[in-house]
Amino acid sequence: MSKGSYTYKVLNREVGKALHRYNMISDGDRILVGLSGGKDSLTLMWILNERQSRIPINYEIFAVYIDPGFEKGFSESLADYCNKTGFELRVEHTDYGILAHSSQNRENPCFLCSRLRRKRLFEIADELGCNKLALGHNKDDIIETLFMNICYAGEISTMIPSQSFFQERFTLIRPLAFVDEDVTMRFAKEKGCPVFVNPCPSAKVSKRQEIKTLLKQLYNSNRKVKGNIFSAMSRVKAEYLLK
Numbered sequence: 215m216s217k218g219s220y221t222y223k224v225l226n227r228e229v230g231k232a233l234h235r236y237n238m239i240s241d242g243d244r245i246l247v248g249l250s251g252g253k254d255s256l257t258l259m260w261i262l263n264e265r266q267s268r269i270p271i272n273y274e275i276f277a278v279y280i281d282p283g284f285e286k287g288f289s290e291s292l293a294d295y296c297n298k299t300g301f302e303l304r305v306e307h308t309d310y311g312i313l314a315h316s317s318q319n320r321e322n323p324c325f326l327c328s329r330l331r332r333k334r335l336f337e338i339a340d341e342l343g344c345n346k347l348a349l350g351h352n353k354d355d356i357i358e359t360l361f362m363n364i365c366y367a368g369e370i371s372t373m374i375p376s377q378s379f380f381q382e383r384f385t386l387i388r389p390l391a392f393v394d395e396d397v398t399m400r401f402a403k404e405k406g407c408p409v410f411v412n413p414c415p416s417a418k419v420s421k422r423q424e425i426k427t428l429l430k431q432l433y434n435s436n437r438k439v440k441g442n443i444f445s446a447m448s449r450v451k452a453e454y455l456l457k
Contacts, residue, residue, distance in 0.1 A: 354429075373388065
């Protein structure tokens with residue numbers, strides 16, 4: 215894909231804004247990129263790699279995929295694709311997805327699986343000497359998480375673009391925080407990224423999918439709604455909330 219394409223320009227601009235505003239990447243960083251096989255994480259890996267050649271900051275990136283253990287997984291196909299595009303992918307085979315959907319788990323399966331995968335990513339980051347963990351959450355994910363927490367956790371909170379963990383030993387960054395999901399969809403399509411089918415039984419019936427459907431209705435009713443919601447998260451008037 216040409217770097218002069220409209221989609222690339224939008225992606226690069228919004229990623230650049232997030233990286234600059236939150237000072238996400240510094241010289242000498244070792245960044246673990248958590249791949250999921252989806253359009254967002256593949257886009258994230260590509261743009262972080264592409265930026266290395268034209269910015270005055272030196273950093274290293276390492277791609278890791280946590281296989282949740284479902285049948286008909288795509289870890290081999292994902293590794294092959296990464297190799298063909300110049301990335302070496304480390305695959306961690308686990309049973310996290312199976313455990314999360316078993317009778318032993320009394321929590322939401324998505325919550326437990328996500329927590330276990332995140333924990334393992336931090337462990338691998340420590341093993342590789344990485345100080346940053348980059349995830350492919352986009353603007354839509356951040357808005358959806360706000361509504362999920364309001365509706366199902368009874369609190370007003372969401373994912374943030376940059377967050378320190380373990381006494382600032384690691385920093386979790388989300389360089390796609392300002393990027394709309396439809397941009398990563400167009401970018402992945404233009405790049406010819408393969409489509410990996412998520413084998414998780416909760417993939418199409420999750421609470422996140424319910425929220426996504428609700429928000430889509432709001433967005434269709436008024437094109438300003440999405441931008442207003444996103445802006446509202448940084449313009450909170452705490453004095454007008456219940457205490």
